[in-house]
């Protein structure tokens with residue numbers, strides 16, 4: 085099969101298209117012909133060595149494709165599935181345990197399905213599993229136009245929360261169109277001056293932004309981060325500050341794809357690249373300016 089193989093850490097140029105051995109499914113696994121893979125920022129961090137990864141490796145988690153061989157009773161050959169690839173998604177073939185995939189609903193494209201797993205599930209788990217968000221509450225979402233943030237704004241809004249997005253000016257209209265009722269342009273405004281007393285702050289940016297968001301949370305409220313260390317909190321404030329590490333859930337894959345099928349969750353595609361142009365896709369992801377998801381068109 086053709087795959088993007090990383091043999092050493094470095095810049096986007098270390099992502100090389102190679103002929104690689106076809107992966108072999110084990111018991112309880114499926115072999116999938118990948119149609120579309122999606123990029124997540126962790127992959128450029130693995131490529132440049134910020135996040136450790138054993139090499140050589142085929143990067144990538146999110147995919148949508150067709151089952152070519154099944155060693156699991158739950159899925160038959162020919163089933164259209166999406167989810168998390170165990171063996172790397174930047175490849176024509178991937179193997180994965182059946183628990184890490186779900187059937188793609190008819191009417192949901194491979195592009196939309198591939199865009200969901202990491203980003204939409206992280207947004208869901210941050211808001212509801214960790215953030216315990218409820219209708220009527222105020223939630224501040226930093227990185228609102230990104231892969232995770234765009235899903236978070238929509239999921240929070242449809243749960244009846246009042247959503248304030250944080251992003252740059254060019255993304256204001258986009259984030260408001262996803263259901264936000266307020267917006268802070270971090271390039272011209274200080275979020276700690278503009279916003280206070282939110283029930284939940286969700287940080288998908290990291291660094292100084294995580295610390296800044298803490299000041300916007302009401303007493304007894306919650307700060308959930310996904311992009312690095314969380315700040316110390318004053319115990320007398322009653323504020324919980326927690327780092328979420330997303331854990332794959334088949335049930336949540338089904339739920340999220342169902343929302344897309346019913347047109348209740350929109351998937352914004354920033355750009356589609358052919359598999360051979362994975363380096364260009366990484367350059368774009370690494371810029372930190374993406375609106376929505378970057379895809380790799382694997383099947384072509």
Ligand SMILES: NC(=O)c1ccc[n+]([C@@H]2O[C@H](COP(=O)([O-])OP(=O)(O)OC[C@H]3O[C@@H](n4cnc5c(N)ncnc54)[C@H](OP(=O)(O)O)[C@@H]3O)[C@@H](O)[C@H]2O)c1
Pocket residue numbers: 124125126202203206226227228229230231232233250251252253254255270288289290293309310311328329330369372373374375376
């Ligand atoms: N813990 C986990 O399980 C987990 C899971 C998924 C992702 N992550 C991490 O979460 C982070 C976000 O992931 P992602 O896929 O959403 O990334 P992404 O799509 O690359 O996010 C890009 C967005 O970030 C926005 N942004 C950049 N700087 C900002 C700032 N200072 N304030 C507000 N918005 C800002 C940009 O908007 P502007 O262009 O308007 O600035 C852009 O729309 C990454 O670090 C990723 O590794 C962690």
